Amino acid sequence: MLKTIPKACFIDNKYCPGCGHGIANRLVAEVLEEMGRDGDALAAIAVGCASLMPDTFGIDCVQAQHGRAAAVAVGMKRCRPDKLVFTYQGDGDALAIGFSETMYAAVRHENITVIFVNNGNFGMTGGQMAPTTLEGQRTTTSPRGRDVRTTGDPMNIMELLKPLDPAYLARGSMTSNAEILKTKKYIRTAFEAQERGVGYSFVEILSPCPTNWGLSAMDAVARIRAEVVPVYPLGEFVKKEGL
Amino acid sequence: MARQLMKGNEAVAEAAVRAGCRFFAGYPITPQSEVLEYLSKRMGEVGGTFLQSESELAGISMIYGAAACGFRAFTSSSGPGYSLMQEGISYIASAELPCLLLDVQRYGSGLGDIFIGQSDYWQCVKNGGHGDYRSIVYAPNSVQEIADLAVLGFEKAEEYRNPVTLLSDASISQMMEPVELPEMREHDPDQFDWALKGKGTGESKRHTSVMYYMSDYDTYIQSKYREIEGKEQRWESFQTEDAELVLVAYGISSRICAEAVALSRARGRRVGLIRPISLYPFPVKAFEPLPCVKAYLTVEMSKLAQMAEDVALASGMKHPIYTKTGGTALYDSAEVCGEIEAVLSGEAKEAF
Amino acid sequence: MADMICAGFGGQGVLTMGLILAKIAMDEGKNVTWIPSYGSEMRGGTANCSVKITDGMVASPFIKHADIVIAMNQPSLDKFMPMLRPGGTLMVNTTIVKDAVRRDDIEVYGVDATEIAQQEQNARGANIVMLGALASAGKLLTHDVIEKGIEAFFASKGKHNPKNAACYERGFACCARLG
Numbered sequence: 001m002l003k004t005i006p007k008a009c010f011i012d013n014k015y016c017p018g019c020g021h022g023i024a025n026r027l028v029a030e031v032l033e034e035m036g037r038d039g040d041a042l043a044a045i046a047v048g049c050a051s052l053m054p055d056t057f058g059i060d061c062v063q064a065q066h067g068r069a070a071a072v073a074v075g076m077k078r079c080r081p082d083k084l085v086f087t088y089q090g091d092g093d094a095l096a097i098g099f100s101e102t103m104y105a106a107v108r109h110e111n112i113t114v115i116f117v118n119n120g121n122f123g124m125t126g127g128q129m130a131p132t133t134l135e136g137q138r139t140t141t142s143p144r145g146r147d148v149r150t151t152g153d154p155m156n157i158m159e160l161l162k163p164l165d166p167a168y169l170a171r172g173s174m175t176s177n178a179e180i181l182k183t184k185k186y187i188r189t190a191f192e193a194q195e196r197g198v199g200y201s202f203v204e205i206l207s208p209c210p211t212n213w214g215l216s217a218m219d220a221v222a223r224i225r226a227e228v229v230p231v232y233p234l235g236e237f238v239k240k241e242g243l
Numbered sequence: 244m245a246r247q248l249m250k251g252n253e254a255v256a257e258a259a260v261r262a263g264c265r266f267f268a269g270y271p272i273t274p275q276s277e278v279l280e281y282l283s284k285r286m287g288e289v290g291g292t293f294l295q296s297e298s299e300l301a302g303i304s305m306i307y308g309a310a311a312c313g314f315r316a317f318t319s320s321s322g323p324g325y326s327l328m329q330e331g332i333s334y335i336a337s338a339e340l341p342c343l344l345l346d347v348q349r350y351g352s353g354l355g356d357i358f359i360g361q362s363d364y365w366q367c368v369k370n371g372g373h374g375d376y377r378s379i380v381y382a383p384n385s386v387q388e389i390a391d392l393a394v395l396g397f398e399k400a401e402e403y404r405n406p407v408t409l410l411s412d413a414s415i416s417q418m419m420e421p422v423e424l425p426e427m428r429e430h431d432p433d434q435f436d437w438a439l440k441g442k443g444t445g446e447s448k449r450h451t452s453v454m455y456y457m458s459d460y461d462t463y464i465q466s467k468y469r470e471i472e473g474k475e476q477r478w479e480s481f482q483t484e485d486a487e488l489v490l491v492a493y494g495i496s497s498r499i500c501a502e503a504v505a506l507s508r509a510r511g512r513r514v515g516l517i518r519p520i521s522l523y524p525f526p527v528k529a530f531e532p533l534p535c536v537k538a539y540l541t542v543e544m545s546k547l548a549q550m551a552e553d554v555a556l557a558s559g560m561k562h563p564i565y566t567k568t569g570g571t572a573l574y575d576s577a578e579v580c581g582e583i584e585a586v587l588s589g590e591a592k593e594a595f
Numbered sequence: 596m597a598d599m600i601c602a603g604f605g606g607q608g609v610l611t612m613g614l615i616l617a618k619i620a621m622d623e624g625k626n627v628t629w630i631p632s633y634g635s636e637m638r639g640g641t642a643n644c645s646v647k648i649t650d651g652m653v654a655s656p657f658i659k660h661a662d663i664v665i666a667m668n669q670p671s672l673d674k675f676m677p678m679l680r681p682g683g684t685l686m687v688n689t690t691i692v693k694d695a696v697r698r699d700d701i702e703v704y705g706v707d708a709t710e711i712a713q714q715e716q717n718a719r720g721a722n723i724v725m726l727g728a729l730a731s732a733g734k735l736l737t738h739d740v741i742e743k744g745i746e747a748f749f750a751s752k753g754k755h756n757p758k759n760a761a762c763y764e765r766g767f768a769c770c771a772r773l774g
Binding site: 008038042044054058059061063064067068072073074075076077078079080083100104 | 265297304450
């Protein structure tokens with residue numbers, strides 16, 4: 001991370017202590033500033049914890065309806081193709097209610113970037129089960145642990161997007177400085193894919209939610225390493241030539 | 244410009260393009276699909292964007308994004324598809340962004356029927372979405388008027404930073420009539436200080452519910468819609484000066500009622516017609532100068548007489564209100580004349 | 596001036612026939628409406644359109660009582676002949692429609708529209724043959740006005756088919772009063 005705070009993070013964020021959104025916001029802001037594109041970036045911000053972002057993140061943006069950020073971003077990008085357009089969404093938003101919009105933006109090879117924060121539950125509404133919730137994980141709507149026989153398996157969006165010929169797919173985490181820097185590199189590559197007009201780019205970030213997981217900040221990070229990464233492996237899954 | 248024979252669906256699409264609309268996203272549904280078909284070809288010719296969205300949910304969201312960038316954005320649908328757009332319309336209205344919407348009404352709830360109906364009055368005029376907002380709603384009754392109102396719709400949408408809905412039906416949208424199209428004009432999306440184009444070196448902008456950053460939102464939102472209600476009522480009155488029975492009808496029904504009024508006048512009946520052009524705001528001013536009125540007859544292609552409630556409010560319930568309803572098969576002027584006779588002879592039963 | 600229904604199989608050009616007449620009337624300064632059957636009603640092979648031409652205003656574009664019915668096939672005759680006003684005109688395609696004379700309060704004209712179109716090697720020209728017959732029956736517009744209207748209609752679409760003129764003239768010549 002930069003030693004100086006990027007201009008887009010003009011005020012302290014409002015997320016819970018130990019939440020990963022603050023780091024994710026900061027990484028996006030640093031990348032845009034380093035690319036010299038923070039002045040002409042447009043964002044579609046999701047409902048959920050992501051909706052706290054516009055208060056503290058100084059980038060032109062639209063507060064999208066729940067699940068529709070990708071479609072809102074498409075409306076912006078098609079009108080202003082020279083701008084860097086991205087969505088910022090959580091797992092409930094992008095994979096549950098907004099699954100159709102997420103997939104169809106990829107199907108059409110929309111030249112947008114999706115920043116997808118996976119914390120394994122619906123954070124804003126109190127920690128209900130999300131498509132990404134792990135098998136056996138207790139949430140307020142899976143009190144005995146997620147039963148995959150009735151809820152289906154945890155959704156690995158990388159595998160679902162891969163056949164759609166995207167420009168760039170990567171999954172990072174924020175469990176250490178090294179991982180954070182790697183995630184930042186993924187975000188940069190995703191925006192560069194868009195800048196060069198290569199097509200749809202998507203970065204998933206495994207993020208802690210200490211409040212709803214009922215863990216301390218450090219234990220939440222440890223849980224990602226121990227339990228989440230084995231289900232959602234890290235790395236670049238699609239990287240088109242030249243990126 | 245010469246008159247051309249065009250379908251309502253094609254005329255409204257072409258008029259939108261001529262008004263400077265360069266973004267359309269929508270989903271096929273009868274009886275509005277010609278709007279998509281026409282614009283799928285036309286938008287490419289003018290350097291605009293046509294996008295067949297994966298659903299109406301996505302379509303209205305794309306409109307939201309395009310409108311936020313200052314572009315003249317347009318989407319269209321019918322009954323069930325228009326229902327799906329309601330959340331998005333509420334967001335667009337709450338963020339105070341302009342856009343043009345078209346609902347080509349069909350008849351009935353659920354799947355309903357693709358034939359003539361005016362049963363989306365409540366949804367469009369009273370707003371199917373959540374929260375405190377209104378969409379300005381215009382009800383064209385000819386192919387010419389749907390083209391004209393598309394242009395006016397964009398202007399009013401921008402003037403008030405609010406969605407404008409054109410409420411059509413299968414007859415207005417499916418039939419061909421002579422139409423004189425508006426002149427081609429350019430639209431500059433950068434003219435608005437609110438249009439998103441990247442913050443540059445200045446302050447960033449965000450489009451979300453204005454209530455989040457407005458100190459006296461309640462007063463503001465009340466005054467906004469009161470201003471629209473004061474200034475934007477549109478209607479036509481026919482032979483209401485001495486009318487004892489005043490018909491009220493919009494869209495296709497108003498044309499049939501105009502003929503019925505002429506036929507009844509020929510029989511010596513003192514009848515007239517108010518044709519609301521704006522349904523929100525409802526033209527309450529049209530009901531003020533009616534010195535001889537003794538009763539109203541609303542005529543609409545819905546079984547529950549949806550507009551009749553607004554007539555009751557606009558007329559202050561001072562006189563009985565009768566309703567002629569329909570759906571799928573359009574009544575003709577002879578049937579409306581029959582209803583007029585039934586009212587005048589005391590055989591009809593009032594609704595309010 | 597006239598409330599008219601044009602009906603037949605899909606592919607017989609009944610919508611185009613109505614549209615040509617509506618355009619001619621518009622260019623003559625009339626008020627017109629044209630509305631097709633559509634949606635699920637379109638499926639199953641039959642098509643029709645309603646055309647209203649008047650000096651006044653058109654209220655509803657739909658027709659309950661017609662002045663002219665053009666029936667290009669049997670189902671169209673069965674469906675729309677009862678809607679003719681007394682004194683109305685029925686035009687039938689006698690290649691397909693056989694027992695057209697069922698009412699004595701209307702005028703019935705026939706022309707071998709499909710047969711003539713085939714003879715002229717213009718398989719899709721049955722509608723043009725029928726327009727020739729309509730001109731011959733003299734119920735709506737004159738020979739020259741319809742002839743020019745057909746030319747202008749196809750020219751506006753960038754099409755020119757010299758066989759249409761032959762179809763039109765033979766329709767005009769071969770139209771017969773049946774009842």
